[in-house]
Amino acid sequence: GAGVSQSPRYKVAKRGQDVALRCDPISGHVSLFWYQQALGQGPEFLTYFQNEAQLDKSGLPSDRFFAERPEGSVSTLKIQRTQQEDSAVYLCASSLAGSEAFFGQGTRLTVV
Amino acid sequence: AQSVTQLDSQVPVFEEAPVELRCNYSSSVSVYLFWYVQYPNQGLQLLLKYLSGSTLVKGINGFEAEFNKSQTSFHLRKPSVHISDTAEYFCAVSLYGGATNKLIFGTGTLLAVQP
Numbered sequence: 121g122a123g124v125s126q127s128p129r130y131k132v133a134k135r136g137q138d139v140a141l142r143c144d145p146i147s148g149h150v151s152l153f154w155y156q157q158a159l160g161q162g163p164e165f166l167t168y169f170q171n172e173a174q175l176d177k178s179g180l181p182s183d184r185f186f187a188e189r190p191e192g193s194v195s196t197l198k199i200q201r202t203q204q205e206d207s208a209v210y211l212c213a214s215s216l217a218g219s220e221a222f223f224g225q226g227t228r229l230t231v232v
Numbered sequence: 233a234q235s236v237t238q239l240d241s242q243v244p245v246f247e248e249a250p251v252e253l254r255c256n257y258s259s260s261v262s263v264y265l266f267w268y269v270q271y272p273n274q275g276l277q278l279l280l281k282y283l284s285g286s287t288l289v290k291g292i293n294g295f296e297a298e299f300n301k302s303q304t305s306f307h308l309r310k311p312s313v314h315i316s317d318t319a320e321y322f323c324a325v326s327l328y329g330g331a332t333n334k335l336i337f338g339t340g341t342l343l344a345v346q347p
Binding site: 160161218 | 236268273274275276277278281322324332333334335336337338339340
């Protein structure tokens, strides 16, 4: 596609519910990143994929967070047993190796 | 560890006036430097980047930034702002030669352009 596409744009989850956030990167982009942006803050790194390999997951805040990119294209960020502190905008970005990252519009998650 | 500081959370300015958004970074190794803009309910768009070479970097929409290694700064400037420049601006760094090119962001500066 023309850009990085994320779905859904908005998600409301009840506390304790599991959610899955999808990212469609730009076709051919090897690198894929997930960031979490809390209200009034800058984005914070969660995890990084090179093709299907998850090379860095140092930013995932807990074992409730899980990301995958099984075929080296679409990626899913899953959050289990959501808590209120998980409320944030989740941004996905993709890039060719070593070049500029292009960001999607993000998914705004609200946990109630 | 690397960190980015944007001292101004909000900068109000009148249309057609000049503006400077400040960014300082901390790193024990060389870094790449970036400025991103975020419009409401949108993702991040790259304004400009410093990788090497000339310390004065020109970007899109008339913005420019100057890398100052001795002051560990990368301030963003525009000589004359427009209403449409109203947005959140983020300064970011990534490790030179880093394995992942992940970005470390500041907390952002809201540029509020008033008529």
